[in-house]
Amino acid sequence: MKIDDLEQMDSEDLRGLTSNERRKFLKMGLAVTGLYLGGTVLSLTSVKNAGAAGVVPEDGQYPYSPHYSMVIRERLCIDCERCKNACVKTNHVPAYGFRTTILEKRRSLGGGKHETIFMPVLCNHCNRPPCVRVCPTTATYKDEKTGIVVMNPPRCIGCKTCMTACPYNARYFKEETRAVDKCDFCFNSRLSKGESTTACVEACPADVRVFGDLADNKSRVYQLVHAPETMVWVLRPETGAVPNVFYINS
Amino acid sequence: MKKILLLLVFGVFLLSSGMLLADNEGMEEEYDEDIYGPEEPIVWVKPVESVVFEHKVHTMGAELDCESCHDDLFAMEAGAAEENEDFTMATLYEGGYCGACHDGSSAFASNTRCTTCHIGVRGHMRLIGGDGDEGDKH
Numbered sequence: 001m002k003i004d005d006l007e008q009m010d011s012e013d014l015r016g017l018t019s020n021e022r023r024k025f026l027k028m029g030l031a032v033t034g035l036y037l038g039g040t041v042l043s044l045t046s047v048k049n050a051g052a053a054g055v056v057p058e059d060g061q062y063p064y065s066p067h068y069s070m071v072i073r074e075r076l077c078i079d080c081e082r083c084k085n086a087c088v089k090t091n092h093v094p095a096y097g098f099r100t101t102i103l104e105k106r107r108s109l110g111g112g113k114h115e116t117i118f119m120p121v122l123c124n125h126c127n128r129p130p131c132v133r134v135c136p137t138t139a140t141y142k143d144e145k146t147g148i149v150v151m152n153p154p155r156c157i158g159c160k161t162c163m164t165a166c167p168y169n170a171r172y173f174k175e176e177t178r179a180v181d182k183c184d185f186c187f188n189s190r191l192s193k194g195e196s197t198t199a200c201v202e203a204c205p206a207d208v209r210v211f212g213d214l215a216d217n218k219s220r221v222y223q224l225v226h227a228p229e230t231m232v233w234v235l236r237p238e239t240g241a242v243p244n245v246f247y248i249n250s
Numbered sequence: 251m252k253k254i255l256l257l258l259v260f261g262v263f264l265l266s267s268g269m270l271l272a273d274n275e276g277m278e279e280e281y282d283e284d285i286y287g288p289e290e291p292i293v294w295v296k297p298v299e300s301v302v303f304e305h306k307v308h309t310m311g312a313e314l315d316c317e318s319c320h321d322d323l324f325a326m327e328a329g330a331a332e333e334n335e336d337f338t339m340a341t342l343y344e345g346g347y348c349g350a351c352h353d354g355s356s357a358f359a360s361n362t363r364c365t366t367c368h369i370g371v372r373g374h375m376r377l378i379g380g381d382g383d384e385g386d387k388h
Contacts (some may be wrong), residue, residue, distance in 0.1 A: 079370020080298040104372055115375065116365040205298055206364070 055213075055234040065125060065149035066213035068185050069244040070122070070198075071224045076206045077102065077118040085211070086203035090189045099123070099183040100200055120208060121201070123170040123183035124243030125149050125172055131162035131171065139179070148187050149243065153179035158162065167239040185211070213242070215237030224248060279310070285345050286310045293374055296332045300374035303348075312357075323350050 006165055010016065087093060100122035106114045129149050132140055133249050139155035140165050142148070156179035163171045163180060174181035185191065186198040201209045212219035225232055225246050236245045261334065281289055287305035294301045308314050320326050324347065331337050331347065342360040344348030347369075352360045 058342030070255070076364060078364050079297065079372050080300075080368070082298070102370070104370075114371070115363070118365060118370060118372075164253045 006046055026031075037052060037199040044065075046086075046210075055237055055243075056232050059217075059226070062215040064145065065215050067085070067244070068125065068146050069212070069219045069221050069225075069234055069246065070201075071210040071246045071248060072120050073208050073224075073250070074117065074119055074212070074247050075249045076157070077120055077208045078206055080205065082203040082205060083120065083200035083209065086199040087183075088185060090199035093181070094176065097174060097181065099181070119247075120200075121168060121170070121235070122166050123149060123166075123185075123243065124241065125185065126244065127242035128240060129174040130165040130239065130241055131169065134161045134165040136161065141181075143187070145186075146187070148185050150184050150187060151180060153177045156180055160167040165240055167236045168243075188231040201239060221246075258289065273286050281306065281310065287316065291377065292328070293369075294337075295336060295374070298368070299371050302369045302373065302377070303367070315343055323347055330357075 010060060015084060024110060026177045063096050069082070071121070075233070083100065084102065087098075091099055093099055100120065103119040103121055104109075105117045105119060107117060129140075131148060132142055135141075137155050137157055139152050139157070140149060141152070143150050157175060157180055157239065160180065161205055163169075163173065171180050171182045173179075186200075186238060190197075190199060195224060198209075201211045210220050214221050214225065216222060224230070224249035227250075230248055230250055232246065233247050235247070236243075283289055286309040289306060292303040292305075294303070308319075309316070324331050337347065339360065341347060342352065345353065349360045350355045354362075358366070
């Protein structure tokens with residue numbers, strides 16, 4: 001189109017809009033917004049789906065058997081990092097990555113004093129794992145029996161999308177295998193060889209980490225998570241990933 | 251007139267600096283290692299990494315004498331306690347070592363407020379000027 005032709009055309013700026021047309025457009029916008037707002041604000045969508053029911057699953061509603069999970073008694077962690085070292089040794093984790101680590105936060109006690117809180121973190125083996133959802137080659141998947149989020153390294157193309165998707169920063173790219181590596185609750189290194197617990201749990205001197213089958217009501221994890229008068233929380237519940245690592249303070 | 255003004259300004263300057271100095275002296279008592287023990291914090295790495303002890307907090311702060319702990323609870327020799335087999339939390343709960351005071355009545359109990367003394371690997375790194383996040387780089 002030439003510049004002369006362009007000048008001949010009707011203007012498309014706001015001056016050409018009739019007030020009726022504006023109203024129509026606004027109405028449409030309001031209707032669309034209202035639809036979405038109504039769904040969440042006025043709870044026209046089911047409350048159950050909103051995940052406000054709490055982080056602890058209802059008794060008997062565990063999708064896996066054994067439903068492996070970990071309870072972290074956060075207050076007791078002293079950052080001795082024996083868990084980290086045991087994990088490195090057991091699972092051959094290189095120095096630039098980690099399968100589990102300890103984070104640190106500070107809480108004011110008033111009067112200029114602070115308290116340190118150490119927070120062990122690892123893969124949360126989510127019931128709805130964002131990493132599995134984004135993997136283009138199904139190199140990472142949820143084990144059908146145990147619910148452990150596992151890696152199949154030969155399938156991994158190293159796109160690192162799962163690393164971006166993970167809400168817990170629990171994945172790293174392992175150069176030795178040219179694949180993403182992550183915690184598998186020691187499935188390959190220990191559980192599949194008859195051991196009953198992970199290396200980090202075994203190494204912890206303060207009994208911070210407790211590992212077990214959440215579907216078994218005699219297991220310690222079950223009893224801790226379902227104990228009365230206990231505050232149980234998970235990390236980043238808002239992502240809707242339904243994690244299986246629970247934090248308590250007792 | 252100018253001279254008087256100059257003198258006045260100088261005088262005020264002297265006075266305020268004097269007050270500042272006096273303030274500092276009043277606020278912070280000089281730490282004397284002969285009275286209060288070594289100023290450097292002690293960090294134990296056995297049996298678990300890493301536990302801190304500061305003479306300053308206990309002697310200058312809590313006004314304990316050297317005899318309160320030496321030589322009954324702790325040998326004067328640096329790192330001696332660490333070598334003992336019984337330098338564990340279990341001994342503390344029975345009133346040994348730190349547990350002599352940290353029993354819940356004289357000072358907070360040994361089985362509470364873990365991270366007050368257990369500064370961990372991260373805390374230790376920070377104390378010696380290293381990077382506490384070393385292990386997490388990727």
